[in-house]
Amino acid sequence: MPHPDLTRAAEEAKAMAASWSECDGPGGAVVIFDAAGPQSSAAGGHAVPEHRIPFSPDTPSRWASISKQFCAAAVLLAGFDLDAPLGELVPGLPETVGAVPLGRALDMTGGIPDVMETLWLLGQRFTAGLDEEELLRFVQRLPGTAGPPGREMTYSNTGWRLAGAAFAARGERYGDALRRLLLEPLGFGGIAFPADEGVLIPGLATPCWHDGTAWRRGRYGLHFSPSGGLAGSGMDLARWGSALLAGRGAASGLLEALSGPRRFADGSPSSYGLGLACVTLGGTALVGHGGSLPGIKTHILIAPALGCGVALVANREDLDPLAAAMRVMAAITGEALPEPASLPSGLYAEEVGEAWAELDGTTLCFMGATEPLFGAGDGVRTRPAYLQAALRLGAGGAVEGRIGGAQRRLLPVRADTALDPRLVGTWRERGFGAELEVTANGVVRLPGSAPADTSPLRPLPGGRALADRHHGPWRQRPLLALDQDGTLRLMSHRSRVLRFHRT
Template identity: 55%
Template structure:
């Protein structure tokens, strides 16, 4: 291990945060014995000029997931049990999903944040756990059959909290403390929502083009992303995973055991962790993103080392983590793809993707693309596994989330299909969309006020809406059905089904 070179890379990254005199972060290198080196820069609080240190508390966001998975395994809960056998009152389709598939992102469960946003309720809205669960229990279906596709969703982890309480009679916070935190001597919090005061918590920020703004996330923090800890504490947790300390004996192998799709092929996503490669080295990790917070945990378990990157700034944390880990392992960094931007879609259905100079947005799910030696464009997945081959300048073919895709480049200037024009209503939640002939739409918005969007038409009775809220962008596809109805589909939510106004729902 080249510790000096890795420490120098970490110090250079943290130094840039300090030079900017903006939000910052901490980078901690560790092995199975504990912390080996730390770097930090920038501010945990711009308002108070508090420096960000390795001991600054930060929202872990989706890095939280594998803590819940470990807790469930220690509690002896069956990953094969259908959710409906573990929690009362779930919709029939949701109840058929096995717990393991709810956690490994192959369950087809709609993500509640996107379901709510598609109804005009943005992620900054203050919603208690009970309110979110009440809406979850009205879900009209699944995004895809269980086992067919890896599509990122936080809903399975929200349901896992309900499973733990229903089957073991204990809140997750108590089970986490008893099973993991107390035996390992770790200070990790699980606040209910953003209003809960927390000691030493770094404020999250995003750049609006002119200045830094505070990030907000109003919904209840579920085990999908609710934990709070410092970079130093997360590194100690990583060291305990690598060494199998205390209750974590054999746990890393259990968390990263292969999780097959229904066709028998393996998904890179396991139980709250992703397995991929950096050069010749197997790496395990997970990212985390909440408005104003971006984090990554990466480990090379066969070499017994890892790196934590926690930041309170809305920018990529995966590449800094890869840079430091590659320096530590003596592996070359992967080569970023050099792409020609363009919009692509399948010949039919709601599936689309847009290329940037070195990245791809797949129905709204963002990944940086790397150039493989075999000519393939690949992701080191933060959220989505991608392997594509460019066929000239007009076609992309390969697998996205485990599913074979063939995407054609969309022609510029496609007119809006006139059949989309009109007012559409969704019967399950009461949402309403108005599409106008000039290519604009009034999408569902807070309080029934609506949110204006200019549509990007696609051939075949389709169009992309464009909604922006704070630092995040949402681009659901409006997709006309053969029976004259309208579906609304994004990477994480594909279940809302609209009918023309004044047309009775046959159900």
């Protein structure tokens, strides 16, 4: 096991922060910590670019999905049974959603569709202001799940929202329970759980994304659930990592509990635990999690055997936070960063089914979820967290392997594949009333789009086609697929439950 070099890591963090300052735009902070607490920090760029307020290690920022590990910790400390079906914890859920065990809702193997992604497919933009009760009522109307619990990992924030609802069903709001069980016992007064975007947090960093010409303010209107609602500074995040490493007070045993192995229904291990995912750097095992909101990128990465870690918060969309954290970890450990790798570029799809992928150099896009690729023996792999994949080139040019725990075989799609005429027409989703229209010249007007706002379709074999649309810094590539019963499914990696009927 290498000896940690925190001095070399501090130099790497300073170089990273200096590059943000040189850009004269938004920035971030990097804090290196061990079990005793924060050991060094670096910051650069602006927390509020329009006022040129510098980013510092004490600048509060949204943490996005790093919040999940705090929710999982509160769930464990509150004594919830991870095997309990959600329907026993939250009233009014659809039968299939209610049958998912709490633990599978939190380790992403429950097949529960992501609320934001489903709303977006239905035409609701994520900048719209929707409160907690409205979103819970939406979850109570979901038409089902993507499949039986434990079959596949599909990243979804909805299970964490329902964990918050489970606290409320017990008579205590999640934010109050989090403070009582975890934040106050650990002395983390600087960590806040603001309910929505409109809550004022003094000194909060401005989320920023670049439209190709200028920096713009990032927005997210939906109520911040336990999946992504926390805010704090880089120093606060480092103190949390330190408490996990040391097992101090209320954090005793939490690092092992949150990162411990979870398994798919077939018994194979998943890299994703309860708000912490496992990854390796050379021979060093790491655990951590990132976060992303429009204009916000965060990550915490911990090396338990070395007793140290790195916390990163930034208000710039163009940052890959895991890659940045891995750079600092490489400096700590002396391990080499993984080498990028590729398979033949092109569009691929299952012969029959919902799965498709696009390979472009060293990048994999699977059903709209995009991850970089790295070498792995005779194939490639992703950095497991949001999308765990190990792939190789098979017979006939197929790409095959496990993606999210499910075995897939994806075949090359011919460039001259024609649009299936059965897709043409106007289609309506009966539960929520959304409509889409496919024209004979190969374009689609997706739900919520203006009459002139259409997307060209990329045909796939077997009555399927890919659409493409953007909103702010985010891109969505929904699949339209005819089912055997004559309905049209509209789906993405995070949501596969919407069915449309021809009008």
